[in-house]
Amino acid sequence: MRTGRHLGVDVGGTKVAFRVESEGEDPYEVSFPWNERHSATADLAQLADAVGGLRARMGGGTDTGTGTGAGTGGGFRAVGVAMPATVDPAGRVLTWPSRPEWTGLDLAAALRGLFPEAAVGWADDGDLGALAEAEAAGCDRLLYLGVGTGVGGGFVADGAICPGTALGSFEIGHVVVERDGAPCVCGRRGCVQAVASGPATLRRASRLRGTDVTFEALRTGVVQGAPWALAALDEAGAALAAAVVSVHELLHPRLTLIGGGFAEGMPGFVDRVAREVSRLARDGGPATPVRPAVLGGLSSLRGACALARSL
Numbered sequence: 001m002r003t004g005r006h007l008g009v010d011v012g013g014t015k016v017a018f019r020v021e022s023e024g025e026d027p028y029e030v031s032f033p034w035n036e037r038h039s040a041t042a043d044l045a046q047l048a049d050a051v052g053g054l055r056a057r058m059g060g061g062t063d064t065g066t067g068t069g070a071g072t073g074g075g076f077r078a079v080g081v082a083m084p085a086t087v088d089p090a091g092r093v094l095t096w097p098s099r100p101e102w103t104g105l106d107l108a109a110a111l112r113g114l115f116p117e118a119a120v121g122w123a124d125d126g127d128l129g130a131l132a133e134a135e136a137a138g139c140d141r142l143l144y145l146g147v148g149t150g151v152g153g154g155f156v157a158d159g160a161i162c163p164g165t166a167l168g169s170f171e172i173g174h175v176v177v178e179r180d181g182a183p184c185v186c187g188r189r190g191c192v193q194a195v196a197s198g199p200a201t202l203r204r205a206s207r208l209r210g211t212d213v214t215f216e217a218l219r220t221g222v223v224q225g226a227p228w229a230l231a232a233l234d235e236a237g238a239a240l241a242a243a244v245v246s247v248h249e250l251l252h253p254r255l256t257l258i259g260g261g262f263a264e265g266m267p268g269f270v271d272r273v274a275r276e277v278s279r280l281a282r283d284g285g286p287a288t289p290v291r292p293a294v295l296g297g298l299s300s301l302r303g304a305c306a307l308a309r310s311l
């Protein structure tokens, strides 16, 4: 690890998490929820206040925590930021469905203003989740999928994000697994996210059961072996397995890890994906091992720190 203090920032749709790593000290983590959606300017002011508070907590001495983001008392050598938004290589936000007010924001300039003393980098939260999971699993060639409100993930090759932030993020959620499948938020049909995200699976379960199905109801149905619940989950598992197998054919990961809130909370879900991946194995194309992710909801934040250390 390079010496100095490193900050990881996980920017989510509803909250922001910080993790500070310093040599010889325990990591420090803190988070805050976003205020009501208002404007990108208001969000950035809230972020600056939180960074000011973090600097004051970290630095002692010269920084007064005024929220300007300036000051050196709580300085960082490097800052890595995990973003759920699509950000172009120049650092401008192209799209963020959770906070559309950020569209067009010059993220690079905003981060330079917040952290003038530091090297700053940002990347897709799925890419960074993969980076952290690869570190935690001790695997330098790894596919990671996060199944929650969407389907995200990343691929790590030789210990680095693939294809790399200069080219774009690893958008496994928009790999097409059903040409005539359900409409996706991106405008196409049959993306794995449109079939296998948490909300997509709950919608299918509701159709099969004939009444609204919550996450808890699906979970109970799966545990009790209700046919509608198992069928809804099997479809999601089959879509994810198709995407995993397709990636395997092209990039040959040594290990596939599946995390995200939906996958973690649904009993046996990862095993279902693993079984389907095994079923799809072919001569010369053996199945990649599929296991639950290691870091749970922390993977993007830990990956943001890993990015900071690499800068």
Ligand SMILES: [Zn+2]
Residues within 6 Å of the ligand: 173, 174, 184, 185, 186, 187, 188, 191, 193
């Ligand atoms: Zn899509």
